[in-house]
Amino acid sequence: MDVSELPYYPMRDFEPLMKGLVIGGVGIVHVFLAQFAVGAGALLCYLQWLAGRAREPDARAFVDGFFKTLVLVSFVLGALSGVAMWLVAIQVSPRTIGLMVAEFHWLWAAEWTLFALEVVAGYCFYRYGPELEDAQRLRLLVLYAVASWLSLFVINGILSWQLTPGGWTESGSLLAGFFNPSFWPSLLFRTVVSLCLAALAACLVVNTMHALSRERMSALIRRFAHLLAPMASMPALGAWYLAILPADSRGWVLGGSAAMSLFLNVAVVASLLIGAYAALGLWRGRLFINAATAALLCALAFGATAGGEFVREGVRKPYTVRGALYSNSITPAEVRRLRATGSVALDPYPLLDAGRYPTDELRRGAKVLRFQCSVCHTLEGVNGLAHLTGAWSAEQLRLNVANLQHTKTFMPPFAGNARDLEALVQLLLWVRAGRPGAWSEEDDAELRARLDRMLEEAGTEAGFAGAEARGGAGR
Amino acid sequence: MTAAPQPLDVPGATAAYLTVYALAWALHFPCAAYVLAGAGTVAFEELTGVRTRAGAALRDWLPFALGATITTGVAPLVFVQVLYPESFYSANLLLRAHWAAVVPLLVALFYLLYAIKGARFAARGRAARAALTLGVFAGFVAVAGLWTGNHVLSLAGPQAWVERYGASPLAALPSGIAPRLVLWLAVAPPFAAAIVAWQRDGATDARARAEWRAMAAVAGAGLLVAMVVAALLAREHAGALARARGLPLLFPAGALVQALAWVAVARSARAGPAARRALALGLAPAVLGLAAAREALRLDALADAELLAAHRRVATGAGAAIFVVLFLVCGALIAWCVRTVRRRPRAATSGPAGV
Numbered sequence: 001m002d003v004s005e006l007p008y009y010p011m012r013d014f015e016p017l018m019k020g021l022v023i024g025g026v027g028i029v030h031v032f033l034a035q036f037a038v039g040a041g042a043l044l045c046y047l048q049w050l051a052g053r054a055r056e057p058d059a060r061a062f063v064d065g066f067f068k069t070l071v072l073v074s075f076v077l078g079a080l081s082g083v084a085m086w087l088v089a090i091q092v093s094p095r096t097i098g099l100m101v102a103e104f105h106w107l108w109a110a111e112w113t114l115f116a117l118e119v120v121a122g123y124c125f126y127r128y129g130p131e132l133e134d135a136q137r138l139r140l141l142v143l144y145a146v147a148s149w150l151s152l153f154v155i156n157g158i159l160s161w162q163l164t165p166g167g168w169t170e171s172g173s174l175l176a177g178f179f180n181p182s183f184w185p186s187l188l189f190r191t192v193v194s195l196c197l198a199a200l201a202a203c204l205v206v207n208t209m210h211a212l213s214r215e216r217m218s219a220l221i222r223r224f225a226h227l228l229a230p231m232a233s234m235p236a237l238g239a240w241y242l243a244i245l246p247a248d249s250r251g252w253v254l255g256g257s258a259a260m261s262l263f264l265n266v267a268v269v270a271s272l273l274i275g276a277y278a279a280l281g282l283w284r285g286r287l288f289i290n291a292a293t294a295a296l297l298c299a300l301a302f303g304a305t306a307g308g309e310f311v312r313e314g315v316r317k318p319y320t321v322r323g324a325l326y327s328n329s330i331t332p333a334e335v336r337r338l339r340a341t342g343s344v345a346l347d348p349y350p351l352l353d354a355g356r357y358p359t360d361e362l363r364r365g366a367k368v369l370r371f372q373c374s375v376c377h378t379l380e381g382v383n384g385l386a387h388l389t390g391a392w393s394a395e396q397l398r399l400n401v402a403n404l405q406h407t408k409t410f411m412p413p414f415a416g417n418a419r420d421l422e423a424l425v426q427l428l429l430w431v432r433a434g435r436p437g438a439w440s441e442e443d444d445a446e447l448r449a450r451l452d453r454m455l456e457e458a459g460t461e462a463g464f465a466g467a468e469a470r471g472g473a474g475r
Numbered sequence: 476m477t478a479a480p481q482p483l484d485v486p487g488a489t490a491a492y493l494t495v496y497a498l499a500w501a502l503h504f505p506c507a508a509y510v511l512a513g514a515g516t517v518a519f520e521e522l523t524g525v526r527t528r529a530g531a532a533l534r535d536w537l538p539f540a541l542g543a544t545i546t547t548g549v550a551p552l553v554f555v556q557v558l559y560p561e562s563f564y565s566a567n568l569l570l571r572a573h574w575a576a577v578v579p580l581l582v583a584l585f586y587l588l589y590a591i592k593g594a595r596f597a598a599r600g601r602a603a604r605a606a607l608t609l610g611v612f613a614g615f616v617a618v619a620g621l622w623t624g625n626h627v628l629s630l631a632g633p634q635a636w637v638e639r640y641g642a643s644p645l646a647a648l649p650s651g652i653a654p655r656l657v658l659w660l661a662v663a664p665p666f667a668a669a670i671v672a673w674q675r676d677g678a679t680d681a682r683a684r685a686e687w688r689a690m691a692a693v694a695g696a697g698l699l700v701a702m703v704v705a706a707l708l709a710r711e712h713a714g715a716l717a718r719a720r721g722l723p724l725l726f727p728a729g730a731l732v733q734a735l736a737w738v739a740v741a742r743s744a745r746a747g748p749a750a751r752r753a754l755a756l757g758l759a760p761a762v763l764g765l766a767a768a769r770e771a772l773r774l775d776a777l778a779d780a781e782l783l784a785a786h787r788r789v790a791t792g793a794g795a796a797i798f799v800v801l802f803l804v805c806g807a808l809i810a811w812c813v814r815t816v817r818r819r820p821r822a823a824t825s826g827p828a829g830v
Contacts, residue, residue, distance in 0.1 A: 005781075007561050010568045010640040076585045079545050084578040086552060091571055094564035101556040102785075106794025109495070112550045113798070113805035119546045120809045123539055128816040136815055143808060174794050348633065349640045 006334055008347045009094050013374045016381025019092040024313060026088045028306045030081035032197070035190060035305070037074040037118075038152050039198030040066070041145025043227055047220075048141050052134035056223060058216050062206060063137070064130055069205050071126050075119065093375055095329035096320040103168075103177060104158045111154035118147035152190060160186045163316050164244065169323050185241040192230040192237065193305070196274065199227040200297045207291035218288050225282040231275045238268075246322070248464035249315035252410060260314045267307030270300045317410035318462055326412035328372050335415040335460045343416035344371050357430075361441045365427030368420045379431060386431045397425045402454035405463030413460050418451035484718055485774065488790040489783050492558050493774075497766040499550035504762050505666050506544040507619070511659075512667035513537045514615045517591060518608040524601065527686050532674045533667070538588040545581075557789060559629065562777050565636045566629035572644040573621050584614045616660070623656045624648030626769075630776040654704055658765075661701035665694035665733055666762070669754035672746045684744035691741035698730050698737075709768070715775035722767035729761025 014022055044063050051059035089097040101108065121144040129137055157178040161168065168177030202224040206217050242250055252260045274297055281287035289297070320327050330338070344367040351370075357363045369377075373385060380386045389397055401421055405413040414421060422442050430439050485493065513533035520530045555563050567574060590596050591608060599607075628639065628649045639646070668690050705726060709716055716723050736753035740746045746754070 010565055010636055012568070012571060012644070072586075072589070075542060077582060079542065080578055080582050080585065083545060083548075083552075083581075087567065087574050087578065090564050090567045091574075094560075094568065098556065098560045098564065101553060101560070102789040104794070105553050105557045105789070106791065106798045108553045109499075109550055110794075110798045110801040112546075112553065113801045115549065116546050117805040117808050117812075119542055121812050123542065124812045124816045127539075128819055131819050132816070136819070140812060140815065143812065147805070147808075174791050348637050350637070352641070 006330075006338075006346075007095070008349060008371075010349050011370060011374065012352070013370065013378060015378040018378050018382045019375050020313070021382060023085075023088045023092045024310060026081060026084050027313075028302075028309050030078070030085050031309055032302055032305045033074050033078035033081060034155075035152070035194040036197040036201055037070065037078055038145075038148045038191070039194035039196065039227065040070050040074070040201070041141065041148045041198075042195055043198040043202055043224065044070075045138065045141045045145050046226070047223065048134065048138045050223065052138055056219065058212060058220055059223070060134070060137075062202075062209065062220055063141075065209055066202060066205050067122075067126050067129065069201070071122065075122060079119075093320060093329050096325060099321055099325055100158060100162070103174065104161075107154055107158065107174070107178065111151050114147045114151045114154065118144055118151060121147060149191070149194075152194065153187060156187045156190055157183055159312070162319075162321050163249065163312070164246065165322055165324065182241060182244045185237055185244055189234070189237045189241060192234060193308075195227040195230055197298075197301055197305075199224040200274070200294060200301050203289045203294035204291060204298055207289075207294060214288060218286070221289055222282065222286065225278060228275075228278040228282065231271070231278060234271060234275070245315060246464075248409060249317075251464075252315050252317070253311055257314065257410060260311055263307040263310040263314070265307075267304045267311065270304035270307065274300050274304070314410075318405065318412040318464075326415075328375050328412055328415070330372070330412065330415045332460070332462075335413050338415040339417055339455060339460060341417070343420050344368055347371060356435070357427075358437055358439045359426075359441050361423045362427050362430055362439060364420065365423035365425075365430075368416055368424045369427060372415055373424075379427075385428060389428055390432060394425060394429060397428060398422070398451060399454060401425060402451060403458040405461070406458060407463075409463035411463065413458065413462065414455065418448040418455065421451050421455065422447065484720065485778065486783050486787065488786040489558070489778075491790065491795075492554055492786055493770055496551060496554035496558060497763060497770060499547070499554060500766050501759070501762040503544065503547035503551055504765070505670060505758065506540055506547050508659075508663040508666035509533075509540045509670055510537060510544050511612075511615050511619060511663040513540060514588075514608070514612040515664075518605070518612040521601065521605040521608045527689075528675060528678070528683065529668075529671050529686060529690055532671055534592055536674070538585065538592070541581075541585055541588055558786070559773065559777055559782070560785075562629040562632075563625075565633075566625045569628060569636060569639045570621065570625055570648075573624070573648070577618060577621055580614055581618065584611055584618075587611050619659055620648060620652065620656055623652045623659065626773075627651045627655065630773060632776070654708055658701055658704045658708070661697045661704060662761070662765070664697035665701075665730075665737070666758060668694040668737075669733060669758045672740075672751050672754050675746065679745055687744050687746060688741050691737040694737050695734060695741075698734050702727060702730060705768075712772050712775070715772050716768060718775060719767050719771035723764050723771060725760040726764025726768065729757040729759065729764060732757030733761065 013019070044066065047056065047059040047063050047066075050056040051063065086097070121140050125132075125137065125140045125144065129140070132140070157180070160182040161177045161180050164180045164182040165177050166180035167173060168180065203221055206212070206220050206224075209217070212220075242253070245253075248256075253264045255261050277297065282289075316322060316327070318327055319325060320329070323332070325331055326335070344364060347367055351357070351363055351366050353366075354363055357366060369379060369385065376383060377388070378384045389400070392400060398421065400407040401414055401424060404411045416424075426439070426442060430436070433439075514537065516527075516530050517534050517537070520526060587607065588611065591604075591611070596604065596607075628635070631639075631649065635649075639649070671690070709723070733754055734757075736750045736757060739753070740750050743750075
């Protein structure tokens with residue numbers, strides 16, 4: 001593929017929001033709902049099994065009530081947030097979703113058959129469950145639970161492949177990519193999280209069943225608490241997951257990136273609080289969970305999910321698919337070619353605000369920003385380049401952008417030539433100067449030669465590779 | 476690569492993906508038609524005060540139908556990205572502001588479909604009920620229009636995308652969607668009616684007979700309008716459709732079978748087993764014919780050697796085998812679920828209370 005084949009898409013920014021926040025927000029809601037649905041399947045099977053054996057008198061009534069919640073929350077919002085994920089992923093990075101679809105479309109289609117089974121079994125239970133015998137109810141619920149967990153199994157393989165593609169990198173093998181190094185720890189961790197979410201949501205729902213006395217609610221809550229027991233395995237699973245991560249990714253969460261470390265801590269602390277409440281309150285103290293407490297625990301679980309998903313997305317940097325596609329949707333091979341040709345000369349899409357820039361160089365800089373930076377940065381909004389680089393001198397800007405992958409090893413290498421680099425630098429200086437109406441163009445052959453040398457010295461490999469060679473992985 | 480003798484005259488990998496896409500779309504589209512026509516029927520009933528058994532069935536099943544529409548829509552959404560990634564992504568990006576409205580709109584519509592089944596809704600005044608159900612119907616028409624606009628824009632090509640990019644993000648949907656949207660809206664009532672015919676009870680009283688005749692008239696009118704619009708589109712795109720080697724003719728053939736079945740229903744004022752089978756028999760080829768015509772036009776606009784080579788590159792045997800096995804297993808299990816609930820004891824209520 002030569003550069004002329006590189007597809008330019010009609011990207012728009014979300015300023016003042018950055019694109020990552022948009023997909024992160026939708027993604028966290030979707031993951032929370034989807035994992036709740038998976039865990040709910042297991043919880044409902046357990047309770048229906050108890051009902052069938054007359055071991056919990058209110059289990060059957062609870063199953064019917066809980067299923068309404070499941071349908072109204074998960075089947076509607078979960079399904080539509082899934083659609084939203086597709087649409088937002090396209091808006092943020094069509095090349096990333098395109099690569100994922102190109103590699104895994106058959107598995108996604110296989111997951112669709114499981115999703116269809118999940119929906120049909122679920123709706124059959126929802127609509128006719130009260131009329132069915134216990135054994136039939138249990139069979140429908142088992143089908144629902146197995147299908148939903150297998151959906152998680154498939155999606156987990158695709159998502160974990162992005163971070164640790166494993167043997168796929170060399171062989172291109174579908175199964176090597178699917179059963180990648182982080183597949184199992186990620187799957188087991190998500191399964192435990194799913195059970196936990198379902199148990200906490202059940203504590204909330206049972207409080208809406210006003211026909212039940214407090215003692216009968218307590219009896220059910222103690223049953224729900226059984227699904228919190230696997231939380232005890234979370235530290236081990238988390239440690240396993242961390243150990244599997246590439247060294248540079250592990251470095252981000254262990255202090256290399258303040259934001260990622262912070263979000264990891266949010267996830268860990270929120271999980272610890274839930275786990276501690278479960279251990280001390282439910283098993284030892286046999287505490288009753290009222291609606292307010294249950295809602296608070298669900299909110300903590302949402303925080304833990306949000307923190308965990310942020311970390312999962314973040315540790316892939318500087319890639320969206322490790323080794324194959326950088327976070328700005330440029331492949332390593334394209335970086336090398338764009339260094340020679342420039343990155344935006346062939347971009348057919350005009351700037352929407354071209355008139356605001358007094359020079360062609362600034363317009364080029366704005367295009368470079370749109371093409372290379374806008375997936376994670378805005379100009380002056382969230383994670384704005386003008387703020388991040390506000391204290392740098394012009395020369396520091398040139399040096400740091402040319403050495404982008406070494407300046408911050410979670411950044412991809414700069415994928416353009418000296419003209420692109422200087423255009424971006426001038427854009428940032430112009431914004432810092434208050435966007436004056438007149439701005440001189442830098443057309444200095446000596447400067448361009450110097451920038452060429454900087455870019456050459458920086459190389460085109462990812463920054464962590466050099467850091468590892470120097471013995472400082474991840475820093 | 477030499478073109479293999481495939482029905483759409485494209486290489487094997489492309490033909491395989493097209494086949495799966497068309498079959499998946501053929502599952503999705505009748506569900507979408509049911510939702511569109513169902514929402515329209517409910518709105519009509521609230522506006523006029525007329526109440527029919529078909530309307531009651533539609534109202535009862537609309538939330539599930541929307542769930543089924545979304546579920547069955549996932550597979551076409553995956554395979555359209557395999558078949559036409561660049562054009563599909565470009566159109567989506569260009570319609571970002573519109574898409575941003577669609578998901579919240581669908582969430583609201585989903586909950587409203589549950590709401591209009593409930594007692595609280597029934598207790599409201601007729602004007603409020605009519606306004607709400609009209610709004611729901613308009614919402615679904617808007618979603619259909621957006622998907623059609625996305626499709627038309629994806630066919631327009633790079634120059635049109637660049638021009639569109641420079642326009643306002645809220646610019647109107649591209650011109651050219653009108654005939655296609657009219658076609659989809661026209662086939663929705665007969666396709667939905669074919670499904671409703673299987674859902675209706677076996678009542679043969681005077682009211683039931685009048686309803687069957689009315690349903691036959693609406694379905695027949697829909698088929699007539701659809702045939703006229705389809706003929707106009709076919710005349711406009713005759714060259715591209717010729718590439719599909721007769722497959723688009725499945726649509727008029729299926730529509731004809733359905734039309735004859737509706738004539739029989741109108742005459743006998745009931746939909747007996749034979750008529751219902753004929754309606755189902757006509758539905759399948761009609762939908763597949765529409766899918767074939769749609770893809771023939773899209774291939775004509777977008778397919779080049781690079782795109783066909785991309786299909787060959789991404790084709791994998793292992794993944795396809797996993798899909799086929801799971802499709803068969805899950806299909807059998809879905810059939811088991813349906814059989815289980817159909818054989819349940821019939822004494823109790825049908826449907827959960829309060830939702």
